Amino acid sequence: MARASGDERPDCCGARPGAGPAGLVLANILQAAGVESIVLERRGRVQVEQRARAGFLAPDSVAILREHGLAAGLDARGHTHDRCEFRSAAGRIDLRYSELGGGRIHTVYPQQALVTDLIAEYLSRGGTVHFDTAVERIEGVHGDRPAVVARDGEGRELRFTGDYLAGCDGARGISRTVVPARVASCDHGITWLALLAQAPPAAESVIYGVHARGFAGHMPRTAEVTRYYLQCDPSTDPEQWSEQQIWSELARRLDAPGTPALITGPIIERGLVRLRSQILDPIQAGRLFLVGDAVTSISPSAAKGANLAITGAELLAHGLIDAVRRGDETALQRYSRQHLPRIRRAQEFSHWMIDLLHPPVGTGPDNAYRSELQQARLHNLAVSTAHQDVFADNYVGI
Numbered sequence: 001m002a003r004a005s006g007d008e009r010p011d012c013c014g015a016r017p018g019a020g021p022a023g024l025v026l027a028n029i030l031q032a033a034g035v036e037s038i039v040l041e042r043r044g045r046v047q048v049e050q051r052a053r054a055g056f057l058a059p060d061s062v063a064i065l066r067e068h069g070l071a072a073g074l075d076a077r078g079h080t081h082d083r084c085e086f087r088s089a090a091g092r093i094d095l096r097y098s099e100l101g102g103g104r105i106h107t108v109y110p111q112q113a114l115v116t117d118l119i120a121e122y123l124s125r126g127g128t129v130h131f132d133t134a135v136e137r138i139e140g141v142h143g144d145r146p147a148v149v150a151r152d153g154e155g156r157e158l159r160f161t162g163d164y165l166a167g168c169d170g171a172r173g174i175s176r177t178v179v180p181a182r183v184a185s186c187d188h189g190i191t192w193l194a195l196l197a198q199a200p201p202a203a204e205s206v207i208y209g210v211h212a213r214g215f216a217g218h219m220p221r222t223a224e225v226t227r228y229y230l231q232c233d234p235s236t237d238p239e240q241w242s243e244q245q246i247w248s249e250l251a252r253r254l255d256a257p258g259t260p261a262l263i264t265g266p267i268i269e270r271g272l273v274r275l276r277s278q279i280l281d282p283i284q285a286g287r288l289f290l291v292g293d294a295v296t297s298i299s300p301s302a303a304k305g306a307n308l309a310i311t312g313a314e315l316l317a318h319g320l321i322d323a324v325r326r327g328d329e330t331a332l333q334r335y336s337r338q339h340l341p342r343i344r345r346a347q348e349f350s351h352w353m354i355d356l357l358h359p360p361v362g363t364g365p366d367n368a369y370r371s372e373l374q375q376a377r378l379h380n381l382a383v384s385t386a387h388q389d390v391f392a393d394n395y396v397g398i
Contacts, residue, residue: 022292022309024118029317053111056303073117078109088210099294142286181280199265209253216253259339282336
């Protein structure tokens with residue numbers, strides 16, 4: 001780990017906190033190119049592989065996974081999505097986005113399944129993952145041998161050094177605190193009750209319920225499991241909602257004439273999601289580079305988080321390979337400049353979706369005006385092909 005290239009040893013990139021999509025895609029690409037990396041993950045392997053998260057992959061993400069031999073599970077068990085539906089008091093808007101804009105589609109594959117695949121592939125390529133290992137500090141990012149100091153599940157202090165470090169430890173991780181970045185942030189004042197139901201989807205498509213009582217979302221995951229969201233008061237205790245209350249409120253907000261009733265089932269997971277957004281600039285400092293949620297916190301309203309993680313990981317991987325194998329740091333030095341425009345575009349569309357899906361928050365004097373704008377957005381999506389094309393390109397792309 002402490003060596004750079006050697007005659008019979010793989011080149012060395014460095015320790016990389018975080019076994020999520022960003023870190024694992026990055027580590028797999030590096031390992032395949034003969035650049036050694038070590039992954040540090042604070043949780044256990046079972047928890048990482050079972051933690052349910054988003055599942056909508058954009059075509060660019062799918063292409064990256066296929067190009068680097070990381071899509072076997074996705075190709076075998078994923079399924080395509082090419083339409084979404086909006087339901088409101090004004091009626092239904094059914095958008096088959098495969099026939100709009102660039103004609104691209106999503107692939108649905110649960111993130112926990114993708115993470116499981118990526119871990120197995122990385123280990124088969126000779127990679128090393130330290131599970132149950134919490135990073136405590138990062139040192140020397142402006143020197144030649146940056147270091148990560150961590151503690152394993154038995155309380156032992158571990159020290160890892162390398163040529164470069166990649167921080168893939170999320171919005172609350174240590175890595176982003178080491179980068180002296182300007183932070184632009186927004187708390188949208190919106191909270192979702194996030195639910196996973198052991199119940200088949202009521203439709204093949206994503207359904208967005210735009211309702212005066214608050215947003216509701218229906219997100220198919222598998223033939224037996226569906227993700228639901230309910231906008232709720234920020235002080236809500238998820239455990240205080242009975243299953244009867246949950247299904248009643250979902251049915252109310254997702255109801256539309258001529259649509260089948262929701263298929264109910266046990267709620268197997270529940271939690272709160274507070275919609276907050278954040279952009280860091282720059283996203284690198286010395287030999288430390290941020291990837292995934294460590295780079296940007298983005299609301300789940302447009303399913304951009306995992307896709308930004310994957311595209312950012314590939315971009316950084318190419319830069320690290322150039323630097324380690326050829327001694328050329330040109331791509332690394334422009335990593336922030338190349339990746340930040342993608343992040344800003346995704347953030348802008350996500351913010352637009354937030355305003356589209358949710359009634360104005362609070363009791364501000366401009367709430368009536370903002371409600372009128374929300375109706376205008378829905379109307380434009382219903383009647384304007386130009387608006388539909390722009391929506392489709394942003395909805396599926398980064």
